[in-house]
Amino acid sequence: MSVDFLSLELSEAQFEKISRVVYRLCGINLRHGKEELVKARLTKRLRALKLGSFEEYMKYLERDRSGQELAIMIDTLTTNKTSFFRESQHFEYLRQRVLPGLTSDRIRFWSAGCSSGEEPFSLAIVLREALPEVDQRDVRILATDISEDMLETARAAVYEEEKLGDVPAQLLQKYFTRVSHKPVRKYRVKDEVRGLVRLAKLNLIESWPIRGPFDAIFCRNVMIYFDQPTRERLVQRFWELLRPGGHLFVGHSESLRASQHQFAYVQPAVYVR
Numbered sequence: 692m693s694v695d696f697l698s699l700e701l702s703e704a705q706f707e708k709i710s711r712v713v714y715r716l717c718g719i720n721l722r723h724g725k726e727e728l729v730k731a732r733l734t735k736r737l738r739a740l741k742l743g744s745f746e747e748y749m750k751y752l753e754r755d756r757s758g759q760e761l762a763i764m765i766d767t768l769t770t771n772k773t774s775f776f777r778e779s780q781h782f783e784y785l786r787q788r789v790l791p792g793l794t795s796d797r798i799r800f801w802s803a804g805c806s807s808g809e810e811p812f813s814l815a816i817v818l819r820e821a822l823p824e825v826d827q828r829d830v831r832i833l834a835t836d837i838s839e840d841m842l843e844t845a846r847a848a849v850y851e852e853e854k855l856g857d858v859p860a861q862l863l864q865k866y867f868t869r870v871s872h873k874p875v876r877k878y879r880v881k882d883e884v885r886g887l888v889r890l891a892k893l894n895l896i897e898s899w900p901i902r903g904p905f906d907a908i909f910c911r912n913v914m915i916y917f918d919q920p921t922r923e924r925l926v927q928r929f930w931e932l933l934r935p936g937g938h939l940f941v942g943h944s945e946s947l948r949a950s951q952h953q954f955a956y957v958q959p960a961v962y963v964r
């Protein structure tokens with residue numbers, strides 16, 4: 692029978708093992724109630740590899756000394772959902788309350804967990820719009836993610852029209868170039884926006900070869916997958932990399948209310964050092 696028609700069984704022990712590996716490698720906590728997600732997403736991977744059981748997959752994983760399959764597994768199990776100007780209140784806040792206070796020549800933002808690039812490119816557009824003299828200043832947005840696949844998409848910076856629904860028409864016209872018409876319209880982010888963004892692979896739970904201080908860090912919709920101790924460690928490390936008065940933006944479903952931290956609360960999902 693073709694592998695396509697088999698319903699694959701994921702035993703408790705196999706799920707435990709996968710959860711342990713994922714937690715150790717990237718901090719994502721799958722233990723509580725994520726069996727179905729793991730099974731559904733990895734089943735697709737097994738099918739692509741034409742493997743007939745999770746037992747075979749575990750062996751395949753162990754045999755692969757290059758670490759490539761582990762990276763693919765992590766990619767498969769992480770959620771990369773993002774969009775331009777997602778959680779738009781943050782961009783409003785940035786424009787109205789953060790940018791006017793940035794008087795130094797040097798401006799540094801960090802999009803930590805940038806997925807396919809929509810977040811850092813949205814930040815770059817806001818910077819360009821608000822600071823006409825941006826090219827005369829030392830401005831950089833560091834954008835990092837654990838997923839090589841997502842970074843590849845961000846490097847290409849080409850997006851289908853349906854992904855650009857939240858980009859106002861006037862900004863679409865100004866900062867994107869249409870690169871294909873059929874079968875779907877695609878747009879590429881212009882160099883003047885891409886040029887402000889440095890993309891790099893970085894695992895947030897490992898050490899960071901990063902020099903601060905940052906004026907603002909955006910770590911949105913990433914920590915939700917981590918457990919409390921991992922989140923608290925991360926938030927403390929962000930605090931250390933922000934300059935006094937620097938802002939931390941988290942996802943709206945990731946309040947730091949239950950966490951130990953040194954930040955002052957500003958408004959939902961916005962904190963200041």
Ligand SMILES: C[S@@+](CC[C@H](N)C(=O)[O-])C[C@H]1O[C@@H](n2cnc3c(N)ncnc32)[C@H](O)[C@@H]1O
Nearest residue numbers: 717770771772773804806837838894895911912
């Ligand atoms: C849901 S996306 C969020 C994207 C964007 N920040 C936003 O809010 O739209 C989460 C991203 O976090 C990344 N991620 C998960 N664990 C990570 C880790 N340990 N280190 C770095 N990035 C990680 C995933 O690869 C994914 O691209």
